[in-house]
Amino acid sequence: MDYTKILNKISEELSNFSNSGKIASYIPELSKVDPSKYGVHLYCTLGSHHAYGDTKERFSIQSISKVFSLTLVMKLLGDALWERMDVEPSGNAYNSLFQLERENGIPRNPFINSGALVLADILVSEYEKPKDEILKFVRNISEVTSIDFDEKVAHSEKQHGYRNAALANLMKSFGNIKNDISTVLDVYFYQCSLAMSCEELAKAFMVYANQGKLLKTGEEIVNPIKVQRINALMQTCGFYDEAGEFAFRVGLPGKSGVGGGIVAIHPEKYSAAVWSPKLNERGNSLLGMETLERLTTKTGLSIF
Numbered sequence: 282m283d284y285t286k287i288l289n290k291i292s293e294e295l296s297n298f299s300n301s302g303k304i305a306s307y308i309p310e311l312s313k314v315d316p317s318k319y320g321v322h323l324y325c326t327l328g329s330h331h332a333y334g335d336t337k338e339r340f341s342i343q344s345i346s347k348v349f350s351l352t353l354v355m356k357l358l359g360d361a362l363w364e365r366m367d368v369e370p371s372g373n374a375y376n377s378l379f380q381l382e383r384e385n386g387i388p389r390n391p392f393i394n395s396g397a398l399v400l401a402d403i404l405v406s407e408y409e410k411p412k413d414e415i416l417k418f419v420r421n422i423s424e425v426t427s428i429d430f431d432e433k434v435a436h437s438e439k440q441h442g443y444r445n446a447a448l449a450n451l452m453k454s455f456g457n458i459k460n461d462i463s464t465v466l467d468v469y470f471y472q473c474s475l476a477m478s479c480e481e482l483a484k485a486f487m488v489y490a491n492q493g494k495l496l497k498t499g500e501e502i503v504n505p506i507k508v509q510r511i512n513a514l515m516q517t518c519g520f521y522d523e524a525g526e527f528a529f530r531v532g533l534p535g536k537s538g539v540g541g542g543i544v545a546i547h548p549e550k551y552s553a554a555v556w557s558p559k560l561n562e563r564g565n566s567l568l569g570m571e572t573l574e575r576l577t578t579k580t581g582l583s584i585f
């Protein structure tokens with residue numbers, strides 16, 4: 282399969298695409314990004330990698346980080362985690378409050394904000410320095426030691442994080458947040474501020490395409506059964522209330538973020554990261570989804 286040729290072809294086709302998406306502006310720092318940025322990077326389990334566009338430039342990965350915190354928590358807790366959250370698509374916006382109230386403070390899944398806040402709470406309970414552990418994990422699986430949080434983005438989100446504070450408070454009232462709310466929010470805002478490039482994200486997500494193992498050394502980072510579950514959650518819950526549309530059009534497990542990044546994996550075959558900051562109405566990168574849809578169409582490789 283000539284992935285480089287396919288990526289070039291897709292990018293050529295999309296060069297005239299009229300992009301009606303909008304950059305996320307509710308975190309002011311995110312609105313400073315150049316909307317014309319575009320990159321796509323694909324890593325194969327056979328070792329080759331293929332790139333087009335701005336694949337080395339770092340951007341705010343935002344919700345994509347929830348896959349990393351889920352993995353860390355699943356390594357720590359096992360099934361006890363599922364007493365504190367469910368594994369169902371929410372069918373609602375990622376920062377919605379009303380479903381959480383109706384369901385007694387139990388988040389629908391780990392990839393909506395409430396779920397990710399519970400994950401952050403668990404990391405605060407389990408680790409003395411949770412932010413350091415997140416960094417250590419991401420640097421390890423991407424094999425890039427310079428990956429870091431973006432302080433400006435973290436502060437910007439903290440200053441405007443009213444809904445996340447509301448979600449955390451609501452869950453605390455139901456007993457589903459155990460630690461101090463500002464400590465939990467701090468971990469969450471920092472993890473969302475992680476800055477990574479498409480190349481680094483595609484590399485990091487190889488763990489999920491490669492049965493939980495690092496490609497280079499074969500070291501097991503997370504056991505294969507847990508990886509299957511994480512991939513199932515990416516498939517069913519990875520795209521806010523557009524997970525059905527993503528499965529329908531693209532047909533791969535993946536996760537998006539409001540920074541305009543999307544990572545998708547094909548188990549045993551590849552991981553692909555794409556970045557284009559303009560989002561559709563549901564908060565997913567508009568060009569990112571177009572790109573991945575064309576990738577699975579042209580390669581004939583969706584998981585279905």
Ligand code: GLU
Pocket residue numbers: 342343344345375376394438445470473537538539540
């Ligand atoms: N940090 C963002 C928030 O909590 C993440 C949103 C996202 O990427 O879905 O609103």
